Amino acid sequence: MLDLLIKSARLLGESAPRDVAIKEGRIVEIAECIEQEARHTVRAEGKWLFPSFANMHTHISMSLFRGLGADLPLADWLQKVIWVLEGEFVSPEFVRDGALIGVAEAIRSGTTLFMDMYFFEEAVARVAEQAGIRAGLGFGILDFPTKVAKSPEEYLQRARSFIQEYKNHPLLFPVVCPHAVYTCSPQTLKKSLELALQEGVYLHTHIAETQQEVEACVEKFGKSPVEHLHSLGLLGEKTLMAHVVWTTEEERELIKETGAVVVHCPESNLKLASGVAPVSDYVRRGIHVCLGTDGPASNDNLDMLEEMSLMVKLQKGTQRDAKAMDARTALHIATESGFKAVGIKAGKVEVGYEADLILLDVQKPHLQPLYDPVAQLVYSAHSSDIDTVVCKGKVLMEKGELKTVDLQEVLFLAKKWKDRIESFLGSKILN
Numbered sequence: 127m128l129d130l131l132i133k134s135a136r137l138l139g140e141s142a143p144r145d146v147a148i149k150e151g152r153i154v155e156i157a158e159c160i161e162q163e164a165r166h167t168v169r170a171e172g173k174w175l176f177p178s179f180a181n182m183h184t185h186i187s188m189s190l191f192r193g194l195g196a197d198l199p200l201a202d203w204l205q206k207v208i209w210v211l212e213g214e215f216v217s218p219e220f221v222r223d224g225a226l227i228g229v230a231e232a233i234r235s236g237t238t239l240f241m242d243m244y245f246f247e248e249a250v251a252r253v254a255e256q257a258g259i260r261a262g263l264g265f266g267i268l269d270f271p272t273k274v275a276k277s278p279e280e281y282l283q284r285a286r287s288f289i290q291e292y293k294n295h296p297l298l299f300p301v302v303c304p305h306a307v308y309t310c311s312p313q314t315l316k317k318s319l320e321l322a323l324q325e326g327v328y329l330h331t332h333i334a335e336t337q338q339e340v341e342a343c344v345e346k347f348g349k350s351p352v353e354h355l356h357s358l359g360l361l362g363e364k365t366l367m368a369h370v371v372w373t374t375e376e377e378r379e380l381i382k383e384t385g386a387v388v389v390h391c392p393e394s395n396l397k398l399a400s401g402v403a404p405v406s407d408y409v410r411r412g413i414h415v416c417l418g419t420d421g422p423a424s425n426d427n428l429d430m431l432e433e434m435s436l437m438v439k440l441q442k443g444t445q446r447d448a449k450a451m452d453a454r455t456a457l458h459i460a461t462e463s464g465f466k467a468v469g470i471k472a473g474k475v476e477v478g479y480e481a482d483l484i485l486l487d488v489q490k491p492h493l494q495p496l497y498d499p500v501a502q503l504v505y506s507a508h509s510s511d512i513d514t515v516v517c518k519g520k521v522l523m524e525k526g527e528l529k530t531v532d533l534q535e536v537l538f539l540a541k542k543w544k545d546r547i548e549s550f551l552g553s554k555i556l557n
Contacts, residue, residue: 127163128147128149128154128162129519130147130165130166130167130516131145131148131162131164131170132145132162132168132175132516133169133171134169134170135170136170136174136175138500143494145159146175146475146481147160147164148481149519151481151519151520152478152481153477153478153480155477156475167512170453172410172489173487173488173513174503175475175484176483176503177461177472177474178236178362178461178472178473178517179239179434179460179464179484180239180240180463180472181232181240181419182241182368182387182417183330183368183418183420184243184418184421184422186224186225186244186250186422187220187223188423189224189227189231189421189423190227190543191211191423192546193423193426194208194423195423203424207438209475210437212245212273212359215247215329215550216332218246218249220245221246221247221249221252222249223543224383225254226253226257226440226531229259229531230257230361231532233257233383233515233528234528235428237259238259238396239262239464239465240254240262241260241262241366242262242541243301245265245272245273245274245457247288248288248291250263252299255298256530257522257530258297258520259297260298261297262299262300262301262328262330262362263300264285264288264330265494266305267303267310267314268281268310268314269309269314278317282321285302290325290326293327296363299327301366302318302328303329303330304331305331306332307333308339308340308342308343318360322364328365328366329366330366330368331355331366332369333367333368334351334369334370334371334373334377335368335372340372341551350373350374350377352373353365356380356384361381363386363387365384366387367381367387368389369389369391369400370388370389370408371400371401373404373523378407378411382411382412385414387415389416390403390415390417390459391425391433392418392437393419393433393536394419394421395420395432396436397425405441414463415457417433417463417464418433419432430509431503431508434456434459434460435504435505437459438452438453443479453503453504458473458502462474465480480519483515483527485513486513487511487512487513488511492506493511495508513525
């Protein structure tokens with residue numbers, strides 16, 4: 127018996143609707159008519175089947191800070207707003223509740239994998255496990271004390287314990303997350319790498335996000351952030367670098383040669399006035415590029431469809447070249463490229479691939495007439511057009527209804543934390 131059968135979906139490259147059979151999390155057959163019995167059947171008449179999205183950089187629990195500190199540059203936003211609020215509110219309860227809100231948003235917008243860096247990641251793990259969504263999770267490692275740890279050694283020990291607890295989970299995988307070159311000393315960065323190598327896990331960090339970061343790194347270490355990471359041995363195929371906005375010709379070649387992965391976060395980079403990463407050039411060079419939203423407090427959402435559309439339009443606009451990036455490349459970056467970056471065979475609607483999928487309801491005025499499904503997914507669709515979401519063969523949302531997360535609980539938690547944070551702020555406006 128099949129675990130899931132999707133009936134009469136429209137697929138790219140197929141002139142007629144197809145049935146898609148899924149067993150043990152994988153696509154096992156695609157055919158015009160599959161009569162095999164299934165534990166669950168999804169009727170997909172009139173809908174298009176696409177791979178789901180991989181959000182490769184976020185801080186999902188920061189959904190509870192959404193909208194605060196708007197219109198500030200990165201340094202002020204962090205130091206004057208976020209770190210003040212985190213010092214007051216971050217706890218296992220805060221992280222758990224914020225993660226539930228974020229996971230609900232992610233699923234509703236078609237994401238089945240997210241890479242997270244924050245505090246109390248055990249709480250995020252429990253939410254992701256309950257919701258049935260994939261997640262690469264890591265404690266942010268810093269040189270200064272927070273509610274999680276008092277020293278780099280304590281952060282690293284918490285990271286090690288987390289790795290050992292979740293290393294063999296079917297949906298979750300632990301990651302080592304040194305925060306950035308401006309919050310981690312060379313010694314902390316090297317120890318983070320040692321831990322990642324010892325445990326055979328991925329390393330995830332922020333790098334070259336702003337010009338100020340680059341200038342400060344050159345002044346302190348005599349090297350740019352990318353060169354600094356390379357000199358410490360941190361650039362490699364299992365290193366995911368978020369942002370990578372400001373790079374030289376030589377740095378781009380270093381990234382390509384080492385196989386390090388660039389995670390582009392265009393909307394957050396725009397909102398915080400950090401700049402526009404030259405991802406069309408990265409792609410042209412053969413650098414592995416994937417896509418992330420960054421946290422829902424700096425974006426201010428987790429909508430990968432919006433992120434993908436903005437990415438491709440930015441490259442066209444900044445390069446003044448309509449061919450700088452096309453819709454199919456954008457879809458690949460937002461889907462298969464993200465899964466591949468962490469060794470997951472998903473992101474394609476093909477036999478043998480893991481079944482991480484979305485159904486798009488195209489019976490909407492803004493999607494009709496439908497000439498080019500990929501172009502119109504990228505340039506015309508909204509996340510509200512996503513009808514059904516499947517993660518590793520499990521239905522997380524069907525006909526717009528969340529199946530693994532209680533939407534009423536999400537809304538209740540959002541109001542609870544809004545009241546608490548507003549009470550703390552009083553009449554003070556953080557700006």
